[in-house]
Amino acid sequence: MPFIEIKNVSKRFNDVDVLKNINMTVDEGTVLGILGRSGSGKSVLINMLRGMKEYKPDEGQIIYTVAICPDCLRVEPPSMENKTCKCGGKFETQRVDFWNCDRKIFASLRRRISIMLQRSFALYEDDTVIDNVIKSIEGRDEEDKMYMAIDLIEMTHMTHRITHIARDLSGGEKQRVVLARQMGKEPMVFLADEPTGTLDPQTAELLHQTLLEGVKNKGTTMVITSHWPEVMRTLSDYVIWLENGEIIHEGDPETVVQTFLDSVPLPEKIETPDTGEPILELENIKKHYYSIERGVVKAVDGVSLNVNEGEIFGIVGLSGAGKTTLSRIIYGLTEPSSGKIEMKLGDDWIDMTKPGPLFRGRVKPYMGILHQEYSLYPHRTVLGNLTEAISLDLPAEFAKMKAIYVLKAVGFDEKYASQLLDKAPDELSGGERHRVALAQVLIKEPRVIILDEPTGTMDPITRVQVTDSIRKAREELNQTFIIISHDMDFVLDVCDNASLMRGGKILKTGLPEEIVDDLTAKEKNKMLKKE
Template sequence: MSEKKPFLIVKELTKEFVRGEPAIQNISFELHEGHSFGILGKSGSGKSVLMNAIRGTKEYEPTRGLIIFNIAACEQCWHVEYPSKAGQKCKNCGSNLVAKEVDYWEERKKLTPLSYGIYNRIAIMFQRTFGIFGEAPVLDNVRNILKKVKYPEKSIDSRAKLLLEMVHLTHRATHLARDLSGGEKQRSVFAMCLARDPLLFIADEPSGTLDPLTAVAVHDVMKKSVKEEGLTLLVTSHWPEAVTELSEEAMLLDEGEIALKGEPKKIEKAFMDRMGEVIIDRREYTVPLIKVGDLMKTYYTQDRGIVRAVNHVSFDVREGEIFGLVGVSGAGKTSLVQMVIGEKKITEGNIKVKIGDDWVDMAVAGPEERGRATKYMEILHQEYCLYPHLTILENLTGAIEQPMSDEYKTKKAYDALRAVNFTNKEIDSLIYKFPDSVSEGERHRVAIGRVLIKEPKIVILDEPTGTADPLTRMEIVRSVKKARDTLQQSYFIISHDIDFIKAVCDRAALMKAGRLVVIGDPDEVIDHFKKIEKEEMEKLHTITE
């Protein structure tokens, strides 16, 4: 009996956006039907370029090399199935499915029905691109996908509810998508991808923006889909845990080339061996800069009634310190920060910010009250963005409000990029590029630089390492500490990245279900966080079983 052909063959693939400068070079691997393959690499290594080329995204047509799909196709309606179904009847029209070896990009360039048949059976979940309509309930977002793929009308509701149950979002089904936390949005998008009934599911950083508990839940769903539904999974990540958890085989990508291929644990070790040591340097500060007193934020929802997103929280952030706030998605972290920065109204309690010798009440709107503090505060939101039509340099210099020469603005842009640990060579390479031409990790560091270039007194970072690989994470640690000392800044950091919090913060606090659970030394806070996570995971597995 002859060996089954691989479902996907990538052969000597090279992509150049600029002639002679390959983003990826000579990439080759195979993926069999119903199996999983992981691609590990730091930000900018070429992972997303490779994924888009395999997806068939127009701008990512390979410069050289082949992407081949072995499939079973209906020559009447061009419905596509796995190669193992060759000889069976098409579920759409009843014709026989015929085995085909397809040069994917040759078909894509000709715009053939077969190329669209394959394209429509590939689902991709991008990092941070929450492809979800915010003004519609979560359940409707999933329903809409099922309608697009012509799922049987009478079964749409039950299928949509089952998919949300799989990603542990049943309790959010009727909520508007815009009101979800970042982790909840990512899980919603995953459910929408599964609704497409893909042959190939491409997960581009599937859990890079998620807290550890939510990441485990998403990983469990992915593993279950591969095992029970015969899904073929291609996962890219800069987090070794994600590749090890989700892949049967993996490779390490470095500067666009394969550095190593083999067993996921081996790939993980090779990647982590490259990470340098970060010295923990915690300092003690005593002078309050932000005082939060008995703070509450409540919402009303039709299905849950009054929701206490922030429930009687009190703490302070001290001048000069780096203060961290941790907790799983939905703990209330983002709502709290939005009140601190003046973006959301305080329900009860108070927030005071010290400006000079005065304490500014953030509950009082207007330029002579809250406005006196907000001009000294800058926030990098979890769902940040850069202007796509502006170069990296223009994105940075456009944030400068003070009048100064173009030459001095450019100097400040270079300084800001150095502060987030770009080398001069790297800056020269990316400064005139557009955001879409650089990696997600590089965009993230540029976004932090855009905050720092304004030289604020108080810097608030909401999930600053959400898309950063472990190497970039340590660079951000060094960047924050360097900026704190150089610019005399104070930092309030919201994150579920426990390693980052331990490495960068002087003090930390833990939130759970809207309440402040513990505050103090980052190691003790993280230990408490892990204990709670373990208890929640045990509950989750009990419910699942």
């Protein structure tokens, strides 16, 4: 008998069908992969399996076949039938209609299901890494908790941060601690919703290995959603492909993944336009920090480069190369230790290293940035996020027209873009929120736009749409783009020129194809993902 049965499940939000008559089963100890583009219904299904309040099916059933101790109501996988519980009772098998069962059994079931959400960094911010992990472990004495926490931290490659405060960690490090915490709960079912979607390939690979060693190889039942084909191939035993809330293909990972990849269109081939004169010049930019543990850290170490007007310029490198720090310096969020940055505005070159309305303040309205850790205003609609929330004061009808135009530019069709306007951010998928955040930058029509890892949560089809929209924005609005990325395939598709960054330094600048020739074997492995 299957461990999990999903029977005729449908779900609507605001009269929009997001899941349509879904049927599938999951056996104990197996890994089900759910593949699909942004907005296909993956996250809705994973939250439904966890029992999240807003995700109760409108139709159909989620049935768990489990072993339950009648004395303490502890829940275990069905293989524990007739075995003795810690309380002394004996486990009995039951088929539980998850969303229509006794409240106490529902709560007991939920406690045995761990979920790792995309872009979730939910930690005790003032506690150390090890304290965060210890707090997730139950049913053991203090010494056992300590040793188990150390093992989990080692498994997630976080031993170098074991005594660091959670709020001081990077996004990728927080994600690894979240994973350690979820594994510390020793769940009978592990749910992972795009667990590596926002991470660079190097950090993502660490998490993949951890899920392989700490979840799959231990026989824990897992359901994982992703738009990364390699995640499906590495971790899944069986894959379903969701599209517009329906299962359109299912089977072994290799077959389903290849069919999915065959559906991904190629970016439009266009002639590279002639770019203008330099609009941004950096000369010998440095940013040095002092760390008690590491001494002087040269995050950016003598960077010089020119970006031309109308150019799409890439800055590529692995995590820790200094890319994000450099982007923050260019935008004026981080002060350089030394060096010169100038941007051309009209006929004037403006010194960006100087604050004030005649210098950096004069330029900032003409620049836009999409941070890697972007966020939308949760209590405003999509339309509000694209207008009032960013002080864009427009007449109502014109605001709607402009919002729909820019949403189309980031890959939404016109009908769906119109439907999005009245939705709140938490009604969107992770990839949809990412595209709205990109639209929030584009709608102000800045002259220079910095995009820090713009493809992090995007499925392959959406990546192509965003590639085309960036080119379209350059062509129609004469915008200049600086793309900060570890995704060399995206840079090859969209950028005119690029610089390779390593250890805070620019090693080479040229055509993206020329940059590939200078990548190390490790960089090629981590930055080139094309099948």
